[in-house]
Amino acid sequence: MIKRTxxxxxxxxSDAGASVxxxxxxxxxxxxxxxxxxxxxxxxxxxxxxxxxLEDSDSELVEIARGLRREDCIGVEGKVxxxxxxxNDKLETGAIxxxxxxxxxxxxxxxxxxxxxxxxxxxxSEDKRLEYRYIDLRRPSMQKILRTxxxxxxxxxxHFGNEGFLEVETPFLIKSSPEGARDFIVPSRxxxxxxxxxxxxxxxxxxxxxxxxxxxxxxxVRCFRDEDPxxxxxxxxxxxxxxxxxxDREDVMDIMGSFATRLxxxxxxxxxxxxxRMSWHDAMEDYGIDRPDLRFDLKLVDCGxxxxxxxFRVFDDAMAKxxxxxxxxxxxxxxxxxxxxxxxxxxxxxxQFGAGGLxxxxxxxxxxxxxxxxxxxxxxxxxREALGxxxxxxxxxxxxxxxxxxxxxxxxxxxxxxxxxxxxxxxxKFLWVVDFPMFERDEDAGxxxxxxxxxxxxxxxxxxxxxxxxxxxISAGYDxxxxxxxxxGGSVRIHDQAIQAKVFELLGLDGDTAKLKFGFLLDALQYGxxxxxGIAFGLDRLVMLLVGTxxxxxxxxxxxxxxxxxxxxxxxxxxxxxxxxxxxxxxxAPEEED
RNA sequence: GGGGCGGUAGCUCAAUUGGUUAGAGCUCCGGACUGUCUAUCCGGAGGUUGCGAGUUCGAAUCUCGUCCGCCUCGCCA
Numbered sequence: 001m002i003k004r005t006x007x008x009x010x011x012x013x014s015d016a017g018a019s020v021x022x023x024x025x026x027x028x029x030x031x032x033x034x035x036x037x038x039x040x041x042x043x044x045x046x047x048x049x050x051x052x053x054l055e056d057s058d059s060e061l062v063e064i065a066r067g068l069r070r071e072d073c074i075g076v077e078g079k080v081x082x083x084x085x086x087x088n089d090k091l092e093t094g095a096i097x098x099x100x101x102x103x104x105x106x107x108x109x110x111x112x113x114x115x116x117x118x119x120x121x122x123x124x125s126e127d128k129r130l131e132y133r134y135i136d137l138r139r140p141s142m143q144k145i146l147r148t149x150x151x152x153x154x155x156x157x158x159h160f161g162n163e164g165f166l167e168v169e170t171p172f173l174i175k176s177s178p179e180g181a182r183d184f185i186v187p188s189r190x191x192x193x194x195x196x197x198x199x200x201x202x203x204x205x206x207x208x209x210x211x212x213x214x215x216x217x218x219x220x221v222r223c224f225r226d227e228d229p230x231x232x233x234x235x236x237x238x239x240x241x242x243x244x245x246x247x248d249r250e251d252v253m254d255i256m257g258s259f260a261t262r263l264x265x266x267x268x269x270x271x272x273x274x275x276x277r278m279s280w281h282d283a284m285e286d287y288g289i290d291r292p293d294l295r296f297d298l299k300l301v302d303c304g305x306x307x308x309x310x311x312f313r314v315f316d317d318a319m320a321k322x323x324x325x326x327x328x329x330x331x332x333x334x335x336x337x338x339x340x341x342x343x344x345x346x347x348x349x350x351x352q353f354g355a356g357g358l359x360x361x362x363x364x365x366x367x368x369x370x371x372x373x374x375x376x377x378x379x380x381x382x383x384r385e386a387l388g389x390x391x392x393x394x395x396x397x398x399x400x401x402x403x404x405x406x407x408x409x410x411x412x413x414x415x416x417x418x419x420x421x422x423x424x425x426x427x428x429k430f431l432w433v434v435d436f437p438m439f440e441r442d443e444d445a446g447x448x449x450x451x452x453x454x455x456x457x458x459x460x461x462x463x464x465x466x467x468x469x470x471x472x473x474i475s476a477g478y479d480x481x482x483x484x485x486x487x488x489g490g491s492v493r494i495h496d497q498a499i500q501a502k503v504f505e506l507l508g509l510d511g512d513t514a515k516l517k518f519g520f521l522l523d524a525l526q527y528g529x530x531x532x533x534g535i536a537f538g539l540d541r542l543v544m545l546l547v548g549t550x551x552x553x554x555x556x557x558x559x560x561x562x563x564x565x566x567x568x569x570x571x572x573x574x575x576x577x578x579x580x581x582x583x584x585x586x587x588x589a590p591e592e593e594d
Numbered sequence: 595g596g597g598g599c600g601g602u603a604g605c606u607c608a609a610u611u612g613g614u615u616a617g618a619g620c621u622c623c624g625g626a627c628u629g630u631c632u633a634u635c636c637g638g639a640g641g642u643u644g645c646g647a648g649u650u651c652g653a654a655u656c657u658c659g660u661c662c663g664c665c666u667c668g669c670c671a
Contacts (some may be wrong), residue, residue, distance in 0.1 A: 028631075036628040049631070068619090085629035094631085109621060113604055119632075120620090123606055127663050180671040200671085227597095227670045303598045352597090352667065507671090561663065 002075030002104045013095040015080045022048055022098060023075040023106075026068050027116075027139065037065040040075060042116075044143045049088070049097040050076050050163070057077050062102050066462055071109035071116075071135070078104040087230070095327050114277065116142075119123040126553070130567040131557060145555055148267060149543045153220055155266060156240050159259050161195065165218035165242065166350060168202025168207035171199055177517055179454065179507075181225035184235075192584035199226035204521050206243040207455060210532040211524045217243045218520075220539065229562050232485075232552050236560075240542075243534030248460075249492050253432055253535050256480060256488060264428065267546055274428050275480070279435040283400075288327070288410025290436075293484025296422035300327040300409050301387055307399065312375035314359060319401035324403040329413055330387050331420070331538025342419065346412055355408040356585060359397040363389045372397070412504060416454075430482050435459070438473040439464075439506065447508040448496035452477040454507055455500070456491040457533075458578075466502050476533065487542050490535025497525040 004023040024043035035054030052065035068074065078101040088094035114124050116138035120130070129136040136142060138183055157167070159220050176183045176197035188551035199205075201223050209217045219241045222456050229235055244252060263519045264270045281473065283292050286299045307315040307326035318324050331338060347358040360371040367373070375384050388396060399408040417423050439448035448470055450456065457476045457552040458466065465473035476492035494500045498521060504514040515522065543555040553559035560566050581584065 003647075015628085028633090030630050030633050032630050032633080033627045036630080038630050038633085051629085053628070055628075083629080083631095085631080088631055090631080111604070113621095115605085115621080117632085120605085123620095125601090125606085125663075127601095128665090130625075177671090181669080227671060228668090230670085231665070233670070297607095354667095450671055456671095562665085563662080565662090567663090 001103065001106075003078055005076065007045035008041050008043040008048040008492065009092060010047055011080055011090075011093050011096050011098070011431055013082060016082050016096060018080045019078070020080055020098065021075060021077045023549065024048075024049075024073070025109075026070055026072045026074065029068055029070060031066065032068060034066075035062060036063060037068075038097075039065065039068060039235045039578065041074070042138070045138075046093060046148075047091055047141075048093045049083070050078070050100050050530050051090070051097050052100045052103075056114075057101070061100060061103060064105070065100065068103075068105070069109065071112045073106040073109070073140075075106060076100050077103040085457060086532050093509065101178060109442070119510065127561070127567055130553070130561065133568045137557065142554075144548075146546050146557065149539070151242075151267060152263065152543060152546070155263055156218070156220060156259075159256075159262055160216075160218045163216065165216040166214055167218050168209055168214060170199070170202040170209075170219065170221065174199050175517075177204075179450075181227050184224045184226045186342060187583040187585045189583050198514060200225050201239060202241055203453065203455065204518065206241060206534060207521065208524050209365075210243055210493075211244045211527065211529045213245075215245045217241075220377070221527050229552075229564065231550060232544065234540070234552055234556065234559060235564055237552075238539040239536045241534070241536045242538050243532060245530040247492070247533050249478055249533060251481075252535050253526070255477055256305070256490075256535050257432075260480065260482075260487075261429065263542075263546075264342075270428055272428050274433055275430045277432045277434055280433055280437065283433050286407040286415060288408075290433055291479065291481040291482075291486045292431070292433075292486055293414065293417065294431060295424050295427045295483055296417045298329060298331070298413050298416060298422065300406075300413065301330060302326075303386065303397070303399075304326050306379065306382060306386055310375055310379050312359075312372060314372075315358070315397075315399050318401075318405070320506065321401045323402040325398070325402050326389055326402065327405055327409045329394070329396045329409060329416065330389045331394040331416060332390070333392050335392045336366075339421065346415065349411060349415055350398070350408050353408045354404045355398060355400060358412075359399070361394065361395050363387075363391055363393040365391050391533065398550075428482060430480065431482055432475070433479045436477045437471065437476045438475040439470050439505075441471065445508065448506045450503075450507060451475065452489070452491050454503055454509075455493045457494045457499070466499070466506065470472075478535070480535075480537070482545060485545060486538075487545065488535050489538035490510070490533065492531070492533035493530040495525065497522060497529075497530050500525060546585075565594050 002021050002023060003022045006022060007589065008024050022041055024041045027040040027042035027047055029039055037052045039050040052062050054062050076098060078099045080096050081099055113133055113134055114128050114132050116135055118139050118141045121139055150276065169213050173186060173196040176185060176195060180200050186196040188194040188196060201218060203219055206217050216218055221239055221241055223239050224236050226235060264272045266376055280290055283290050288300055303326040308319040315326055317402050318326055343360060350358040359378060361368045361373050362370050363384065365375050368376045387395060396403045396412060416544055438451065438456065440451055442449040452475060452539060459474045461478045462473050479492060480487050480488040494503065540552050540555050544552060545551065547555065549555065556564060558568065
């Protein structure tokens with residue numbers, strides 16, 4: 001077997017004259033008369049031109065070369081020389097070529113249904129790429145993503161390893177937990193009718209590791225949530241999971257911040273600077289979202305001071321709702337820039353996210369025009385000042401409950417940012433969002449819901465509010481946000497069993513239920529639990545940011561489609577009746593005909 | 595579970611109001627060419643229009659069902 005001495009991206013003009021061996025795939029094949037064949041040989045490092053010429057090779061070798069086709073896997077032995085025909089500036093190895101002296105065909109390829117060319121990739125439908133993933137992954141850009149992902153995990157292990165974090169594996173077959181996403185469940189053969197669940201995250205185990213004296217824990221771990229995938233979401237995904245003992249939130253944010261700084265420096269050569277902080281309250285009020293994209297401004301303007309005074313029924317109705325908000329987006333020069341069609345699109349978006357409609361108006365020299373101008377005109381001076389609006393601006397309004405109004409206005413702001421080209425693609429805007437409330441009200445269920453998760457601690461001093469005003473209680477949670485994407489989230493945890501029990505109670509988990517589901521954590525908390533906290537970040541989304549894709553399937557070697565299928569392996573699929581019998585499982589799905 | 599877009603040659607797409615033998619580029623196959631490099635030129639092959647019904651003299655086109663892909667709402671502590 002021909003064993004390589006170099007990769008296909010290595011050779012330069014300084015290597016001319018050397019005898020080398022390369023292995024790889026035939027990227028392109030160019031025949032120039034019966035006696036001259038050029039091949040571009042590809043491996044994950046690059047392309048090298050191989051030449052077979054009757055003038056300096058025997059006819060048998062040229063015949064072998066003439067029989068090669070795209071994606072054949074071969075090894076080539078020969079001499080490096082400067083190119084006769086002049087260098088190819090498009091290739092890093094373009095100064096040289098490899099004059100073949102021996103070619104070994106490792107394996108021929110059938111005619112490939114898709115080709116691993118980057119400039120063709122966006123033309124190939126994604127289902128073909130997923131079906132023939134082994135060919136698609138040969139593309140240089142896919143190889144680059146795999147490399148970046150590997151680089152990230154290496155930096156994770158190096159950075160946190162140096163900080164004394166211990167890598168510990170937690171189980172995949174665990175007990176099903178009641179809150180959060182739908183669990184994937186696995187039947188137990190040894191206990192008929194009993195089930196394991198796959199972890200949605202190793203949350204409880206990592207806390208128990210703190211109680212176990214591990215001090216600092218790290219795991220790069222698969223998590224499973226049986227919910228519908230999205231462009232940035234898969235049912236199975238990877239978290240980098242961290243936990244630390246004897247810390248407050250500053251310690252966790254420090255170490256995570258220094259990691260992010262190092263990552264962006266080493267992978268992109270970018271200095272992200274100091275990471276600013278914003279309270280959850282400010283993020284929601286000013287940006288309508290808990291992970292604001294700070295690459296552009298266009299803040300929401302609060303209209304609560306005057307919205308109820310102008311006799312506009314939409315605003316009056318909104319102000320009568322519980323926890324009402326009336327917010328505006330003022331688009332500088334928008335009266336000219338935004339077309340009727342765009343306003344219709346914005347209106348449709350607003351309705352999609354629950355708004356009744358989208359009140360609009362234009363600011364003119366003497367007041368307001370179009371839309372809801374007639375309601376605003378009598379109060380023109382006051383309203384214009386409150387909005388900080390100038391002639392030629394377009395103003396969009398949202399009026400509803402806090403949740404709906406901010407959701408709608410936050411989405412409108414993002415769409416406007418994109419559509420108006422306000423987003424600087426080269427910018428990296430990080431921030432810490434802090435001071436989350438502990439709970440939000442779940443009106444349907446008539447109880448409190450944890451904003452983060454039920455193990456999140458209140459900020460020191462906030463504990464009394466668990467009794468007096470749970471809705472006002474601030475948590476010790478924190479999210480790291482970059483360019484409008486939440487890349488990490490965590491909190492200081494509850495290490496006091498009494499507080500944990502109180503939180504469960506507020507969440508509507510009575511003592512028995514809590515004991516049934518989390519009893520082992522509640523027990524463990526009674527045996528000397530250290531103060532601890534941690535953070536987890538989504539590796540997939542982090543790599544998406546670093547490589548600049550908005551498709552999570554691009555950063556996963558073997559991803560699933562939006563309906564949970566693996567088009568290459570055809571999972572999921574049926575199993576034998578005997579397998580089910582052994583597991584004491586019967587399917588109630590309608591029989592499929594083959 | 596809801597909404598939108600799509601499925602035609604190996605790949606990417608076209609096909610007038612429902613009307614002759616469903617076309618093009620790339621790929622592939624054969625040929626020419628000794629300095630190509632997204633090679634070029636000449637020729638050829640390649641189709642159950644996702645699948646199943648229905649309407650019609652006639653369906654890629656219209657209707658119904660179904661499967662698949664993408665985007666999205668819900669969902670995702």
